[in-house]
Every structure is written in structure tokens, then in C-alpha cells.
Amino acid sequence: MMQSRIRRSVSLFRRSLLHSNNAKYSSSSSSYGVDEILDNEVLVEGIGYTRMAILNRPSALNAINTNMATRLHQFYRTWEDNSHIGFLMIKGSGRAFAAGGDIVALYHMIKQGNMEACKEFFRTIYSFIYLIGTYMKPHVALLNGITMGGGAGVSIPGTFRVATDKTIFATPEVLIGFHPDAGASFYLSHLPGHLGEYLALTGEKLNGVEMVTCGLATHYTLTARLPLIEEQLGRLVTDDPSVIETTLEQYGDLVHPDSRSVLQRIEIVDKCFGLDTVEEIVDALEVAASETKDAWCISTLNRLKEACPLSLKVSLRSIREGRFQTFDQCLSREYRMTLQGISKQISGDYCEGVRARVIDKDMAPKWDPPTLEKVSQDMVDQYFLPLSEFEPDLELPTKIREAFS
Template identity: 75%
Template sequence: MQSFSKASSITRRCCRKNLQALTLCHRRLSSSLSQNQNVLNDYLDNQVLVEGKASSRMAILNRPSALNAINTSMGARLNKLYRSWEDNPDIGFVTMKGSGRAFCAGGDIVAVYNMMNQGMLEGCKEFFRTVYSFIYFLGTYLKPHVAILNGITMGGGAGVSIPSSFRIATGRTVFATPETLIGFHPDAGASFYLSHLPGHLGEYLALTGEKLNGAEMVACGLATHYTLSERLPLVEEQLGKLVTDDPSVIEACLQNYCDLVYPDQTSVLNRIGIVDKCFSLDSVEEIIDSLENEAARTNDAWCAATLRRLKESSPLSLKVTLKSIREGRVETFDQCLVREYRMTLHALSKQVSGDICEGVRARMVDRDLAPKWDPPSLEQVSKDMVDHYFSPLSESDSDLELPTKLREAFN
């Protein structure tokens, strides 16, 4: 009996020691997880930095190594910040800029590509929902918004800036919507703002993915102001001193410190006649035929370069994009975003084609610049294929929900 009591005592002491060890281990593990979570949160928060000014706030897109490409966490942080700033009566207006040599090169399409290859379609959908929702919020923002487009401004980067009240281009600005070159379609509101450009410039930019510089952006209305890059610190300094929520005061400030500029003679804006003649036609085939006729008649290098660009793009994407821009002309901003989201989910499903994965692979992952498009030619792209991208979503998916009853969309 005595040895049994002794054994029981030893067992209890061992249990207590094991329990203490387990408790200590759990505390250390919890502490480590908490520290890691804090580090992760700090890292994610640092992808969008904030600077406080006299009567304004500045959001700084801060992924310079990725040209400030927007990911899901950045979209979520922007949504949260902009909502809190709109509700804050001490904040009169908001400014956005990018770190490094880009404003924003677009959405992080390589991350989307990787998620697609890993079967994480819900993550892809969450990304587009988050970013499109922010774009709508920005487009209906109740306070003046200034976007400083100093550097690369492409795709989704244009999406998070073009709806702004003021858009400052510089000598370093490079604008483009190059989605057809990666087997996708211009999105993030592009079918709205491109379709409202002068003449048929929107079709040209959407189909070719060609670039505009800062002076060209001002001339066609994509930007509202222009400044030389070296004068930008002065412009930012003067904006930071303003204590106002009056757009006219911000406008006066920008007029005082920005520059007057015109596109040079080689600009596509000086070819608007030929752009309208060719890109107003009803189909991609007719556009290409018209450009080929012009090239044969005039021996114009611009026509030849435009044709090469079109022939590099996904045939399916070209047809889908042309239809999207044409529909954007008669839709409101929110209708364009909802339709683009639907088109995007159809592209992600790869039911018609996997061109988005092939295009990203060829241009941004393997970089062999040799995509194998499916279908490989315009002739093989049927009307049904194109129409599928504009059809209702399956029962398992929901349309993009925007707060149109609370925040009025614009035409």
C-alpha cells in the first residue's frame, strides 16, 4: 500500500511537471503566433502608407518592387481608410500616390495567376470584388480626391485613379490598358472611362494596349493637370498646406503650380482622324482590314505598328474587349463594374478559353513572349464564345453587389 502511494505521488508530480511544461509551451507558441501575426499585420499595413496633412490625408501605395501592383489586402486597407476619412469632419480631401517609379502598374495579376493554378478561385474572386468595390467607392467619394500619377499607371492603377476629382500627370507618367496582350479585357471601370474618350480613341487604347504619356493624358481628358516631375514636390507641398474641402480651392492651387503642355507631333492624338475611321468599325476584322488598307495606301509606319500590336493580342480578348467598350458607352459607372466583374469570373472559369493564364505565363512569368492563344485566330472566335462573357453567372456565383442605393452612380 505504501509503495502504491509513493508511486501515485511520483505520478502526480510528473503530471504536474508535464502540465507546467505544456502550459509554458502553449504560452510561448501563442506569444510567437501573436508576434508573427503582428509582424504580418504591420507588413500588410505598410503596403499602403498614410501621411497626415493639415486638412487632408495621403494614401501611398507602397509595393515599389512590384510597381505598386494592388493585391487583396491593399484593396481592403484602401476601403477601410477611405471610409474612415470620409466620415472624419476634420479631413477635407484625400490624395493618393505611389512609391518608386510607378503610381500603380495594375492589379497583382501574377498573384491571380498563381491562385488559379492552385485552384484557389475563391481567392481570385475576393480580389476582384475587393478592388472593384473600392473603385466604386472612389468614384462616388463625397470629398475631393487627388491622384498623383507620377510613373507607370496601367490597368487597375488607372482604375483606382481615373474616378478621382483631380488627376495629376507628370513627365514620368505612362498610361496603358494592356489587358488584351495577356488574354484578358480592360477592367476596373475601363469600359466606362475609355468609352467616354473623344471619338474612338477608347477602342484604340483598349484593343492595342498602346501607351499615352502625361501630356497626352491631359489632352484627351484622362488627366486634369500636368506638372514637370521636378516640380511635383512643390505641388505636393502646396496641397499639404490647404485647409479646405472645396474643390475650387484645390483647383486654384493646381492651376498655380501646374504646367501647360501639349502632345508632340508624333502623338496618336494628332491621328484622331485615322483612329476614328478605323476603330469606329463594327468588328475587329473590319478594323484590321481598314488599317491594312491604310498601310498599303500611305505606307504609314504607325498603321504597321498598330497592326503588329493587334496581331500580338489574344483574338478572343480583342473581340470581347471591343464589345465591352461599345456596351460601356450606354451604361453607368456601376453597370460597367458589375458587367466587368461578370466577364472576369467567366474568364477565370476558363470554360471558353484559358487565354488569361497563357497570356500571363508568356508575358509575366516565363516571359517567352510566345503565347499559344485559344482560339488562335479571329476567324475561329465565334459570336457564342464572345457572348458567353456577357452572359449571367452560374447559380454558384453572385454578381458584384455595389451600394448604389446609398451612393449614387454617375453616367
């Protein structure tokens, strides 16, 4: 009964589309060795019948690296088996929940030719995301601040996502020559209309109000109330999602997106981003921009022109395929796409994008190919091909942990 109840609530898309109590496991020291630094990248607090994981790399906006993903996976597996723990919470330190995966570390791994370390990172974080999406206990993510890419990946598949007035969500991967991953092709493809294509291809941001309105978040609250919410949740002795939801609703706020929100433009979003190809989407926006001189159309068109042409075509196909796949199938496909994308066998766009936007910050990436017209169908197809017989696919425990659709 408990399992079926959590199954019903664990997925956003079914809703709207180490032992003792009061123990603290975080450590502190004025001088850290390497082990201590690694240990402190994920802190844990035991609060009553709950456990709180804290992403703790504030200077890097809590960008998730292999160590963090490994520690999270280990903690969550232990907590799931612990009958003294009813539900889990996760939050970030500083001004971000998590800005995504550690793209700078990945850039240097690729430059050094350390592809095995890259593969380990993606295997680890994707496997952890699958664990969250199939978790047998309620999960509450407090999305205060920047929540992008992999940060969304480790929160959206869970039971509850609490957005705030400081939440900034985006999947900006096309701007660095990559594709929305970490389960994004699943949850974006299940958003209303063609909002998912819009978010994937533009990398545009949503605020907390917009996240709740479209279903990416389940609750909204002001940042000032978060300490009270944490305190009240920490007092609960339950594993019942409905009890947790009652508490969240008690301190939540009813919200409506303002007139400038993309959610007030769903008709034109669907009209343009529901078209079959990126070229058709661009043409439709150009027509709309020329006819109406609308600032949103012009801004959206400019975002598409900033993005990596190959990434745009790959990402559009990824979202479209995600609409007809289960969560585990999306993660497995994204893993194959990721290895193809970072291998440099098709293009070096990922490293060039990170270089231009994060390393050198000249904001002038030289995409290869440089235009949509020069992106061949074969290049796009290669992203979706099976890996070689010597390269194993992502292994997910689907026989033990049933994925949702």
C-alpha cells in the same frame, strides 16, 4: 450643396466629357513580420486637413493586391466620415503609381484552384473603385510613373488626376488574354471619338501630356514640382474642389501633344476603330498600311496581331456597351466578364498570357482560339451572360451612393 459640388467634379466625364492633424500613420521597422509587411503595403500620412495614401510595393511597381485594396477601402471609408479631413490624396512609391492589379498573384491563385481568393480580389478592388467614383470629398491622384490597368482604375474616377513628364498610361489587358477592367469600359468609352477602342485593343501607351489632352488627367506638371504641389495642398484647410483646383493650376503647365502622338491622328483612329468588328478594323489598317506605308499604321496593325484574338472581340464589345451604361453598370458587367474569363470554361487565355509575358517571359503565348476567324460569337456572348444562380453578382451600394453616367 457640398455634395452636389463634389458630384459635379468627381467625374472626369462631367468635367471634360485617424483624427488629429499632422499625424503620421506610417510605421517603420528594420525587421518586419507578416503583419508589418501587410500594413506597409499602403502607408498613410496625415498632412493638415488632408490624408495621403501611398501605394508601397515599389519592387512590384505597386501592383495592387487584395490586402492593399482592403486597406484602401477601410481608410477611405473612415476618412469620408471624419469631419476633420477635407480631401484626400494618393500616390505611389518608386517609379510607378500602380502598374495594375497583381496579375502574378492571380495567376498562382488560378493555378492552385483558389477561385474564391480571385473573386475576393476583384470584389474588393471593384468596390473600392466604386467608392472613389462616388466619394463625397475631393480626391487628388498624383500619377507619377507607370499608371496602368487597376492603377488607372483607382485614380481616374476621382476628382483630380495630376500627370507628369514621367507618367505612362495604358490598358494592356488584351496582351495577356484579358479585357480592360476596373472601370475601364466606362472611362475609355467616354474618350473623344474612338480613342477608347484604340487604347483597349492595342494596349498602347499614352504619356502625361496625352492624358491631359484627351481628358484622362486633369492637370500636368513636371515631376520636380510634385514635392511643392504636395506641400501646398497639405497647407489647405478646405473641402472645396475649386480651391484645390486653383492650387493645382498654379503649379501646372500648359501642354500640347507632339506631331507623333496618336492624338494627332484622331481622323484615322476614328475611321478604323469606329468600324463594327475587329476584323473590319484590322482590314482597314492593312489597307491604310499598304497604301501609305505609314509607320503608325504598321505598328498599330502589329499590336493587334500580338493581342489575344478572343480578348480583342470581348474588349471591343465591352467598350461599345460601356458607352451606354452608368459607372456601376460597367463595373458589375466587368465583374461578370472577369469571372467568365478566369474560369477557363471558355478559354485559358488569361493564364497563358500571364505565363508568356510575365512568368516565363518567352513572349510567345499560344492563344485559344489562335485567330480571329476561329473566335465564335458564342464564345464572346458567354462573357456577357449573367452568372449562374449560385454565383452572386458584384454588390455595389447604389441605393446609398448614386453612380454617375
